[in-house]
Amino acid sequence: MKSQEFSDDEKRIISRTLFRKSGKSEQLFSYVVYLLPTFLFAIYGFWTRDFLAEFIAFLALFIIVILYITYVWRDWSVFHSAIKKYEEQVGALKSREENKI
Numbered sequence: 001m002k003s004q005e006f007s008d009d010e011k012r013i014i015s016r017t018l019f020r021k022s023g024k025s026e027q028l029f030s031y032v033v034y035l036l037p038t039f040l041f042a043i044y045g046f047w048t049r050d051f052l053a054e055f056i057a058f059l060a061l062f063i064i065v066i067l068y069i070t071y072v073w074r075d076w077s078v079f080h081s082a083i084k085k086y087e088e089q090v091g092a093l094k095s096r097e098e099n100k101i
Helices: 008-018 024-047 051-090
Strands: none
Touching (some): 024 051
16 A cells, blocks of 8 residues: 655644644643633622623634634644545554454
């Protein structure tokens, strides 16, 4: 079978997955940086009954979630492509019918 080269995006995703140095606390902090100010702004809006501030906080959270989903979806499709190419080269897995439980 002909060897397939990984694309630059696939190499980036594989490298980031295999050689991630950040721990769980660093990942949590990276989310808190975006979510905490938005949450505090929402509390301010609720406390002062400023519905515009609450709306802006909700809109910011919505945008953050949409961007995160888009980012994960794109990375998942690239990762899936890389795994598929790897399996075509190595052939370590059984066929789909043999893997059914």
